[in-house]
Structures are given as structure tokens and as C-alpha cells.
Amino acid sequence: MVALNAFEDLIAGLQETDRLSLPGFKPSPLKVCYSSDNSTETSYDGSGPPLPFASSKIFEADILTWRRLTATNGDCKAVYEVTLDVEGSEFTFKAGDTIGIIPQNDDSDVDFIVSHLNLTSNADMPYSITVDTSTKGNKLPIHIPVKSTIRHVLKYCVELRSLLKKAFLLSLSRYTKDDKERKILEYLCSKEGAAAYSTHVLNKSLCILDIFSIFKTCKPPIEVLLGNLPRLLPRPYSIVNSGLENNKVVKICFSVMTNNNRKGLTTGWLEKLILNEEFTLENGLKNMRISEESQSKQKVSIYLRKNFSMFCLPENLENPLILIGPGTGVSPFIGFLEERELLKESNKDVKFGDVYLYFGCRNPKLDFIYEEELNNFLAKGTLTKLFTAFSRVDSEHRYIQDALKESGKEVVKLIKEGAHVYVCGDLNTMAVEVKETLVKCLVEHGDMTLEEATTKISHMQKHYQYVVDAWS
Incomplete structure (x- = not known):
């Protein structure tokens, strides 16, 4: 039995x-x-x-395009970017905002x-x-x-x-x-x-x-x-793109998780919607467009969520930014950088602060998502420095905390200049360890005691200078 x-x-x-x-x-x-x-x-x-944290009504969005961001070979989770058509929704959003997806x-x-x-x-x-x-x-x-x-x-x-x-x-x-x-x-x-x-x-x-x-x-x-049985709640997803550039589409990025041999409820469903019988992945990296015949069937119910955590760019454009997002945690920062680039074009008389971004994944050849976009931002000067950590290959930094520690002196300098710190990713491990690492950096390079460094981070959190968008 x-x-x-x-x-x-x-x-x-x-x-x-x-x-x-x-x-x-x-x-x-x-x-x-x-x-x-x-x-x-x-x-x-x-x-x-009621819809949790809703700032809009539910909108039935068509899937316009999708692409796989990770390789199809090797021990690699499937990560996708999906573009949703929200024209007619009257959505008003900016980098750092999230949508709720109504799952089934x-x-x-x-x-x-x-x-x-x-x-x-x-x-x-x-x-x-x-x-x-x-x-x-x-x-x-x-x-x-x-x-x-x-x-x-x-x-x-x-x-x-x-x-x-x-x-x-x-x-x-x-x-x-x-x-x-x-x-x-x-x-x-x-x-x-x-x-x-x-x-x-x-x-x-x-x-x-x-x-x-x-x-x-x-x-x-x-x-x-x-x-x-409890309610089947909407799932929150960070918006990848900035609404300042185009508010008629919403991009989201997600990895397909597996638990007890079952794919994630919402991510598995979204994957089914895009990987129907009409498509072949080939190398898994090509951008795919939904055909006219199937487009009407590929709909996702979504709504905009209120940004209570203030996970958005600071009003003062001169503030430096420290962006920390391993894995899919980097996705909202693509919108941050998009928005920053647009603001630079329309505020040429402003001296923008430096932007440091910390990204980590397992293998740069398999799951370095948004590598091309990040390098483009780097080349244009929108991103000042890009720090990487790869846990499954021989590299200088195995984890994102290692990269933070290595550049601790620079990080402390930026914080003293009024930098805003944003952390996106896993709540239970990464977010906790990043905070501990930053406290140690302040002690080592900021001439602070442990108590003073801890108080400094707490003060930044209270005033939305240290903002975390994390999930468990």
C-alpha cells in the first residue's frame, strides 16, 4: 500500500x-x-x-512575444521573458512596479x-x-x-x-x-x-x-x-521594462520552479501558454512571436500592484545607486537602467550618480540572463560598474556577497555619498546575507562599530534608502 x-x-x-x-x-x-x-x-x-494591493482593475493581456533567457542544455533552470500587450488598460507604471497575475x-x-x-x-x-x-x-x-x-x-x-x-x-x-x-x-x-x-x-x-x-x-x-482550502491568490511579478519608454507593453521575467516533481503553479502555466505545439525552441534563445491564429487564446489576467515598499528610483538623480540582484532578481533593474537612461537624455544638465550592479548566477555560459542588455548599459555609461559572481565555475567570486566584500571600500564610499541600495531576490538567504555583508563593509571601511553600522543600515531602510524586494 x-x-x-x-x-x-x-x-x-x-x-x-x-x-x-x-x-x-x-x-x-x-x-x-x-x-x-x-x-x-x-x-x-x-x-x-478583493485583489491584494491592487492599483488597477484586472486586464486581459495578450502575450505578444517571449524568449528563453537561459540555455536549454546543462543543469539549468528555464528562465523566460514574456511581453504582454496592455494597450487599452490605462496602466501607468514605472521601473520597480509589479503586476499581479491571476493564476489557475x-x-x-x-x-x-x-x-x-x-x-x-x-x-x-x-x-x-x-x-x-x-x-x-x-x-x-x-x-x-x-x-x-x-x-x-x-x-x-x-x-x-x-x-x-x-x-x-x-x-x-x-x-x-x-x-x-x-x-x-x-x-x-x-x-x-x-x-x-x-x-x-x-x-x-x-x-x-x-x-x-x-x-x-x-x-x-x-x-x-x-x-x-485557502484562496488561490494572485502571484506578484516584477515589471522588467520602464513605462516611461513604452507603457503599452509589460515585460516580466520568471524561472520555472519545481517542487515535488510539480512545476510552479503560475510559472508552469505560463510556460505551457508559450511552449505550445506551434513552436520549437531550437537553441532556446530566439525571440518568438505568437501567431495571429493563436493570439486570442494566449491571454493572461493581470493587474497593477501598489508599490508600498518604494522600490523605485530616487527623485534625486544625483544619488548613486547600488543594485543587487542575483538570478531573476536582476530583472527589475533592467527597468531601472532603462528609466535612468531616458532621464539622462532629458536632464543633460544634471550630474547623475554612479550606478553599481551586482549580479550572480551559476554559470555565465548557461544562465547569465540579460548579459547583452547589461553590457550595453555599461558601454553607454548608464551603468558605471558591473560585478558578477558565478557559483558553479572557477571564478574570482562564487557568490554575490563575495563581490560585495571585494568592492567594500567603493560600496562604503557610495553609501557615504548618499547611495540608495536596492536588493532583489531570495528573502531567506540572499537578502539576509547581503545585509550582513554590507554591515561588515561599513565596519571594515567606514570606521564604524558593529552597532553603528547596523544602525546605519536600519536608518537607510527607514528612509527608503535601502529597499528590498524579496520572495521566500
Whole structure:
């Protein structure tokens, strides 16, 4: 049995545990009623879930062009740049802004849930939901339509890849027929199984798709999923280009991540849109244009997001800039440099500050994205210095922190001249280590104590002179 093989190390512990301390079980207060009419209406109890940080309405953007930025050979993640047509959207954006992309779950995942729960005959029937309000606090989650179809909700409304909370696991166990499978689910959500929950659920990012694949007899009513699965939230993406030059297109850059042998929800979907059967990659670097016949099918729902973090160029054009972005973290800085170049042309009497950019990747021959663009900015003087670090080849700098440390004296000089520092990339490792490196540079080259250097960076953050755009 698959469940026993996957959780073999739990069996001994289960046999030794007579009684488990379980969270309280709360039956689902939702009731789905199907209708035989032909209505396909989707409506909410109220206005529906709001768009996070929205500064515009949703716009259906056509994919104009795309290109692969990394090589197709070697151990190299696929990184793409996609150009979206936003003419008619009235979007007003500048370098550093982001868009939200409205994702959708993969049809194969939706079909799997529908099949597993024996909902094939009902999945496309209109439904209405009632809520048992006899118990205080019972309500319909804001992201679940009061009227729709199950297939629509599974595709557009709920996050099928979200981590499973213990209360959800307990509910799932109540609808698991096989005794051993049920006991494993109960153990995972019990106080005694806290370590196992971390090891098998959190660390492995198990989602409802995995549970149904492993625990074959776990077949809860659809109401249990609707009451427990969180909202399928929009995904934020940095805008690569500057709206000062052309506000009729939006460019985004993304790498296709893989987790548990599944491609990233939004990045995998976008890759499917561009890599359809009409195209061949050849060397993976050519710019591709969507054909007229397929263009109407290649649409992405997007909206502009508010730039609360002030991740944008400073108003004072004389301020130096320190741009730090390994991997796809460099993408918003292409817009920064585009914008800087345009501002230079229209402000010829202003002495612009220096711009240092730090970029890191694994191998310059495989994943040095935007290399040509950066070298062009360097040749034109828009970019003063370009520092690189390559972690998988013999190079002077393996990581971006090494390059920062090596040029620490110059970095400190720029900071003392009023430089604005921008960091874009991974929050958990890179952003933390970059901050630590800059503090050390201030101590070593800035005649500061550790406390003074830390206070300096904190002061810069408070006044938006040190801005981080990071993801986890």
C-alpha cells in the first residue's frame, strides 16, 4: 500500500501509541446543492475576494512575444521573458512596479480531484451553497462562490498546493476508510505526531493532491475541501521594462520552479501558454512571436500592484545607486537602467550618480540572463560598474556577497555619498546575507562599530534608502 510505504517510519510509533491528543473536530457547516438548469453563473455572497494591493482593475493581456533567457542544455533552470500587450488598460507604471497575475490550477490536477472524489457527473453542474449558521462563527469562506460549479472553483478559486493544516488533516481522516491510512492521518495531526508532521508534511510541502495520491481511501465530501482550502491568490511579478519608454507593453521575467516533481503553479502555466505545439525552441534563445491564429487564446489576467515598499528610483538623480540582484532578481533593474537612461537624455544638465550592479548566477555560459542588455548599459555609461559572481565555475567570486566584500571600500564610499541600495531576490538567504555583508563593509571601511553600522543600515531602510524586494 502506497501510504504505508511513504510513511513506513511512522508505523512503529503508531503501534506504541494507545491514545492520541487530537485537535477538536468541527464538521463542515457547508452544504452543496446541485441544480439541473443550464446556468453557469458564478456569484459571491457579497463583492467577493478583493485583489491584494491592487492599483488597477484586472486586464486581459495578450502575450505578444517571449524568449528563453537561459540555455536549454546543462543543469539549468528555464528562465523566460514574456511581453504582454496592455494597450487599452490605462496602466501607468514605472521601473520597480509589479503586476499581479491571476493564476489557475492545472486541468490535470482539477481532473484528478474530481475523479478521486467521484464528482465527474456533478463537476460541471451549477451548484448553490448553504451554511449551517446554528453554530456561532460558521460562514462561507470569502473566496468560495455561493453559486458556481465545482470545476470552476477547483480551477480558479482554491489553492490545491497549499500546506495542510492539522485541523484539515483531522477532517480528512474522518473520511478515510482504510484503518491504517486513517491512523496515519490522525497521528500526523496529533500532539504526539508533531515531529512527524514537520518531517512529512511541512518539510515535504505535502498538499491535498499528495494526500489523495497516497491515501487512496481518503474521499471526503467536496464541502470539506471548500471549507479548508485557502484562496488561490494572485502571484506578484516584477515589471522588467520602464513605462516611461513604452507603457503599452509589460515585460516580466520568471524561472520555472519545481517542487515535488510539480512545476510552479503560475510559472508552469505560463510556460505551457508559450511552449505550445506551434513552436520549437531550437537553441532556446530566439525571440518568438505568437501567431495571429493563436493570439486570442494566449491571454493572461493581470493587474497593477501598489508599490508600498518604494522600490523605485530616487527623485534625486544625483544619488548613486547600488543594485543587487542575483538570478531573476536582476530583472527589475533592467527597468531601472532603462528609466535612468531616458532621464539622462532629458536632464543633460544634471550630474547623475554612479550606478553599481551586482549580479550572480551559476554559470555565465548557461544562465547569465540579460548579459547583452547589461553590457550595453555599461558601454553607454548608464551603468558605471558591473560585478558578477558565478557559483558553479572557477571564478574570482562564487557568490554575490563575495563581490560585495571585494568592492567594500567603493560600496562604503557610495553609501557615504548618499547611495540608495536596492536588493532583489531570495528573502531567506540572499537578502539576509547581503545585509550582513554590507554591515561588515561599513565596519571594515567606514570606521564604524558593529552597532553603528547596523544602525546605519536600519536608518537607510527607514528612509527608503535601502529597499528590498524579496520572495521566500
